Amino acid sequence: MAKKKNTRKTGFSEIMGISNIFQNDIFNFIFGILILLLSVFLVIAFISYIISGQNDQSIILDLKPGEWSNSERVFHNSCGSLGAFAAYFFMSRCFGFAAFVIPVFMALLGLKMVKAYNVGLLKCFMCLTIIMLWSSVALSKFLAPFAGDLIFSPGGDHGLFCCQWLENVIGVPGLMAVLFLVAIMFLTYISSETVTVVRKLLNPVSLITNKVKFRVRVGNESDENTADNEEKKIPYVEDPEVFDDPQPQTVDFGNAGMASVPVIENRIKADLGNVEEPGFTVKETETEEGADDKTLVTEPDINTPINPKEPWTKYKYPTLDLLKKYDNDGKPYIDMKEQTANKNRIVEVLNNFGVQVRTITATVGPTITLYEITLEDGIRVSKIRNLEDDIALSLSALGIRIIAPIPGKGTIGIEVPNAKPNIVSMESILNSRKFQETKMDLPIAIGKTITNEVFMVDLAKIPHLLVAGATGQGKSVGLNAIITSLLYKKHPNELKLVLIDPKKVEFSIYSPIVNHFLAKVSDDNEEPIITDVTKVIRTLNSLCRLMDTRYDLLKSAGVRNIKEYNEKYVNHRLNLTHGHEYMPYIVVIIDEFGDLIMTAGKEIELPIARIAQLARAVGIHMVIATQRPTTSIITGNIKANFPGRMAFRVGAMIDSRTILDRPGANQLIGRGDLLFLNGNEPTRVQCAFVDTPEVERINQHIEQQPGPVEPMELPEPIQDDGSDMGGGSMDVQNLDPLFEEAARAIIATQQGSTSMIQRRFSIGYNRAGRLMDQMEKLGIVGAAQGGKPREVLIQDENSLTNVINNIRN
Numbered sequence: 001m002a003k004k005k006n007t008r009k010t011g012f013s014e015i016m017g018i019s020n021i022f023q024n025d026i027f028n029f030i031f032g033i034l035i036l037l038l039s040v041f042l043v044i045a046f047i048s049y050i051i052s053g054q055n056d057q058s059i060i061l062d063l064k065p066g067e068w069s070n071s072e073r074v075f076h077n078s079c080g081s082l083g084a085f086a087a088y089f090f091m092s093r094c095f096g097f098a099a100f101v102i103p104v105f106m107a108l109l110g111l112k113m114v115k116a117y118n119v120g121l122l123k124c125f126m127c128l129t130i131i132m133l134w135s136s137v138a139l140s141k142f143l144a145p146f147a148g149d150l151i152f153s154p155g156g157d158h159g160l161f162c163c164q165w166l167e168n169v170i171g172v173p174g175l176m177a178v179l180f181l182v183a184i185m186f187l188t189y190i191s192s193e194t195v196t197v198v199r200k201l202l203n204p205v206s207l208i209t210n211k212v213k214f215r216v217r218v219g220n221e222s223d224e225n226t227a228d229n230e231e232k233k234i235p236y237v238e239d240p241e242v243f244d245d246p247q248p249q250t251v252d253f254g255n256a257g258m259a260s261v262p263v264i265e266n267r268i269k270a271d272l273g274n275v276e277e278p279g280f281t282v283k284e285t286e287t288e289e290g291a292d293d294k295t296l297v298t299e300p301d302i303n304t305p306i307n308p309k310e311p312w313t314k315y316k317y318p319t320l321d322l323l324k325k326y327d328n329d330g331k332p333y334i335d336m337k338e339q340t341a342n343k344n345r346i347v348e349v350l351n352n353f354g355v356q357v358r359t360i361t362a363t364v365g366p367t368i369t370l371y372e373i374t375l376e377d378g379i380r381v382s383k384i385r386n387l388e389d390d391i392a393l394s395l396s397a398l399g400i401r402i403i404a405p406i407p408g409k410g411t412i413g414i415e416v417p418n419a420k421p422n423i424v425s426m427e428s429i430l431n432s433r434k435f436q437e438t439k440m441d442l443p444i445a446i447g448k449t450i451t452n453e454v455f456m457v458d459l460a461k462i463p464h465l466l467v468a469g470a471t472g473q474g475k476s477v478g479l480n481a482i483i484t485s486l487l488y489k490k491h492p493n494e495l496k497l498v499l500i501d502p503k504k505v506e507f508s509i510y511s512p513i514v515n516h517f518l519a520k521v522s523d524d525n526e527e528p529i530i531t532d533v534t535k536v537i538r539t540l541n542s543l544c545r546l547m548d549t550r551y552d553l554l555k556s557a558g559v560r561n562i563k564e565y566n567e568k569y570v571n572h573r574l575n576l577t578h579g580h581e582y583m584p585y586i587v588v589i590i591d592e593f594g595d596l597i598m599t600a601g602k603e604i605e606l607p608i609a610r611i612a613q614l615a616r617a618v619g620i621h622m623v624i625a626t627q628r629p630t631t632s633i634i635t636g637n638i639k640a641n642f643p644g645r646m647a648f649r650v651g652a653m654i655d656s657r658t659i660l661d662r663p664g665a666n667q668l669i670g671r672g673d674l675l676f677l678n679g680n681e682p683t684r685v686q687c688a689f690v691d692t693p694e695v696e697r698i699n700q701h702i703e704q705q706p707g708p709v710e711p712m713e714l715p716e717p718i719q720d721d722g723s724d725m726g727g728g729s730m731d732v733q734n735l736d737p738l739f740e741e742a743a744r745a746i747i748a749t750q751q752g753s754t755s756m757i758q759r760r761f762s763i764g765y766n767r768a769g770r771l772m773d774q775m776e777k778l779g780i781v782g783a784a785q786g787g788k789p790r791e792v793l794i795q796d797e798n799s800l801t802n803v804i805n806n807i808r809n
């Protein structure tokens with residue numbers, strides 16, 4: 001587990017005391033616009049001051065009472081007296097032309113507040129302040145001789161003062177050196193390329209002389225960058241001291257051990273027989289773009305005639321502060337010693353097998369580093385493939401995986417676990433732009449890839465997911481991550497979960513949200529989280545029936561899938577009297593389906609396979625997990641219908657083949673390290689970690705929100721003989737509690753309409769349909785007639801009372 005320190009940092013907005021203001025959206029917006037306008041005002045005032053400032057200067061310096069109000073229009077500045085004063089103060093008395101930086105910062109602040117553009121305010125503030133102070137001095141020094149009849153110093157009083165003071169103390173060369181040093185430090189802070197460029201400028205020859213390059217990068221730096229920017233490629237600086245050392249050397253990188261140092265470059269060339277060893281560049285790249293962590297998960301505006309969120313429009317989605325933040329969240333650090341040692345070992349082992357390496361690039365992910373190797377010309381990738389086991393053995397670290405070649409590239413990949421893995425928190429995943437702005441129907445955020453990108457998939461597209469892995473490798477955490485991502489994005493009217501938990505303990509934490517988000521078979525009085533095998537069979541059969549009903553509805557609506565259907569529904573293009581209602585997605589999650597298959601065999605396997613084959617179009621999706629990935633559990637039938645596979649670490653290669661049709665899962669390192677397959681090649685992902693207290697907090701939040709008062713009802717499953725399962729004979733116990741009232745309503749209106757029952761008693765279509773079926777059995781209404789209301793067979797209440805009394809007796 002990661003350190004449990006509270007790592008919440010005090011942000012710039014908090015320091016500045018504007019964090020509270022930021023919490024009110026409308027206020028933010030108005031205030032942001034105001035600041036934007038103010039920045040434009042300042043720019044105009046500054047420009048006007050440069051053009052016509054000499055006319056205002058004397059008035060400002062010798063201001064008479066009342067003149068500041070400019071009632072006689074004595075000021076020439078386009079922004080009036082206020083503009084003239086502001087421009088005079090900022091430009092003349094402070095920073096000269098560099099004062100333009102002030103409206104730039106204001107504009108950025110305004111844009112952030114109106115949420116048009118998300119910038120890191122602290123970084124911007126620091127950078128712009130340095131730019132302003134530096135250029136004020138530089139302008140005073142370099143532009144003053146050309147300033148002509150400008151009424152202020154180009155760098156303002158600040159620039160002039162600093163310039164004169166520095167010249168007095170250290171002379172002109174000293175001043176130049178200070179300006180140069182500050183510029184270099186600043187550029188290095190801004191971009192890691194600075195060091196590279198400076199080195200290149202200092203020693204251009206070295207670039208040509210070296211052959212093997214090694215670079216370490218963090219994050220999602222794209223390969224195009226590397227390929228396109230041939231110019232920017234790491235220079236190869238020979239270090240004669242190291243080169244002359246015949247021993248495998250220890251390189252002192254000073255403070256360069258951590259990735260927080262923006263650019264660290266070093267070059268090692270060691271004598272390992274005739275082996276040239278790679279040089280070294282550490283490059284920090286952009287991490288996944290975060291969203292504003294105060295924002296609630298987006299609630300899109302609804303402007304369709306029917307609001308699918310009715311009547312729970314006040315429902316508030318879970319907030320990000322319910323999740324925990326971890327140390328170094330989302331930003332893996334680079335231990336240079338570790339990287340160097342791994343790189344040395346790889347080069348040495350490959351050379352022992354006669355494989356010459358040209359370049360090595362190391363991409364440091366949260367738990368794994370990928371060493372990407374290009375071979376010297378003439379060496380075939382197949383050679384590595386044949387040597388795969390030997391190389392893995394020689395490198396002998398736990399969890400090494402060799403990818404030869406990396407698909408789509410001519411390089412070899414060697415994945416090596418990091419000595420200090422990072423926890424990928426759920427918060428860092430959900431607080432990413434990628435998740436918050438996703439248009440996926442059922443977005444599930446799984447974790448982070450090796451390149452530090454948020455890895456998300458759309459369950460609606462997959463459409464069913466098989467999760468496997470040995471015990472204790474992170475399956476339950478993975479399932480919680482899947483459920484959490486769905487809960488953060490979906491309204492209770494849009495999503496229903498069917499949770500099946502043969503282990504009885506895994507899903508019990510979701511009890512608080514059963515009414516909001518769970519679905520259960522109608523006459524089950526027990527907990528909607530299913531733990532009993534017979535209940536599982538009933539529920540799966542019930543889902544098959546629901547699937548058929550939904551297909552009928554899709555057919556009568558003339559659409560092909562749930563998305564088109566719901567779109568028609570919310571746009572009032574479906575006849576509601578024909579039983580149409582908004583269809584929530586249904587996600588069935590089975591925690592240990594191996595147990596179920598072992599106890600109930602085909603009875604479980606067949607409905608699972610049937611749902612998996614057909615249910616995609618009607619919005620029913622399955623996620624099934626097992627810790628026993630054997631062929632007797634993951635049968636051909638199941639495998640064929642579950643294209644999405646999520647493989648955590650397994651004990652043996654054969655298990656990996658069962659899940660992924662290839663080895664790999666047996667080489668994972670556990671604790672959420674997984675391979676995700678949905679198509680050709682698996683992606684290695686570090687699963688997001690969501691702890692039980694976090695899930696509990698989310699559930700408590702949802703429980704407190706307005707929402708459905710009972711779980712969604714699934715239809716009564718059909719038995720082989722065609723009758724309802726579990727319905728039994730028609731006695732009072734089996735009748736719906738609303739039966740008598742509903743029957744009286746039907747007789748009073750003489751309308752055998754299911755949707756009327758639905759509306760009048762505010763119940764779901766399934767329950768209303770079941771009431772109609774019960775009335776049909778007792779001869780109160782006739783058989784269903786497609787979309788039309790049923791015939792009412794009893795004309796008065798007395799006859800109905802007789803029917804009910806008959807059942808009671």
Ligand SMILES: Nc1ncnc2c1ncn2[C@@H]1O[C@H](COP(=O)(O)OP(=O)(O)OP(=O)(O)O)[C@@H](O)[C@H]1O
Binds near residue numbers: 471477478671686687
């Ligand atoms: N993504 C993750 N990041 C960090 N640690 C993790 C992650 N996933 C799991 N772990 C660690 O592994 C432990 C076991 O995880 P989990 O309970 O999910 O395993 P499991 O595969 O469901 O086991 P079982 O099958 O026995 O229930 C967790 O308590 C946690 O300490």
